[in-house]
Amino acid sequence: MTVTTIPPRSGTAFRLAKGECLTVIDPQGEQVADLVVFNAQDIREAISSGRSLDYASKLYLTTGDLIYSNRSNVVLTIVEDTVGRHDFLLTPCSRDTFRIIYHDEHPHQGCFGNLEAALAPYGVASDAIPVAFNCFMNVVIAPATGALTVEAPLSRAGDYVKFCAEMDLIVGLTACSALQSNNYSFKPIEYRID
């Protein structure tokens, strides 16, 4: 089975047919991958954090959980997950993230810019890129205050999460570009379709 590598701080997009499964692999450990999907027949239908978290009644989706679209259709089922801690709250990192949070003077385009470039050939406008399912991202919540802290991912080398497509999809996937999310080093992400 072919494994494709996404180089550090980059992204890609591809089609995933209904019934196919996508395995997102963290080959070195502690590396986040932002995942977004769109209905291949109608890209106005997209992954929805709000609907998925609501219907699951929990923040941390893992094996057996369903990911819904903004039309309340199931887009992906999580069928295997060796980590169990991913984020579905925060926007893909972007020039704005680096400007607002990191105060960078010459910000990298981030996952958002990488997704924008990769998804443009499929007709997805940048305004339509939603909150991503951030594989391996470890956001810790202080219960009383709701303060969010981005900690090192819990993933170790070779950990993975496998999603099966419940409709024909356009997928956007990155090797995340934000220092804090990846324990301060940028590593590749691998994926496999079967």
Added chain:
Amino acid sequence: MTVTTIPPRSGTAFRLAKGECLTVIDPQGEQVADLVVFNAQDIREAISSGRSLDYASKLYLTTGDLIYSNRSNVVLTIVEDTVGRHDFLLTPCSRDTFRIIYHDEHPHQGCFGNLEAALAPYGVASDAIPVAFNCFMNVVIAPATGALTVEAPLSRAGDYVKFCAEMDLIVGLTACSALQSNNYSFKPIEYRID
């Protein structure tokens, strides 16, 4: 100053000019109001939970906090808040919510249907209705598991939250239609613009 009432289980939409402020009032207590906003000059720019939570690095936005758009512009500033507990995670309740979570055979159209109807005259398509800022909604998170529980709002009669517009906006606002979110009774919401 004119106070407008949104009847139980309904919604409305209106323009809010840059510099104007919107006060959302819970006249009887324990009633949620879902709020969405769009740039009046370009409705592809909309309120973004993912960017707002990311830039604030916390879940519970309150007085002094900023609400961002999907283009990372500030759309609203929260200038007063007598409650301090609102939700910015979950999708507006909808026919799908009532079908999937409540197993209703004849589901109400919910906040989503009410927003859809109210925003249609402004050209907002239903697919473009994002995660709302759910005023007074009290979602409790179990820190270890991430389990989400919708509890009774902490708002008492007369509590309010005041937002000021940082750009010309189209606003969608509801008196929420979900039993659990409103401690099992449907009440009106009031609002004032000044």
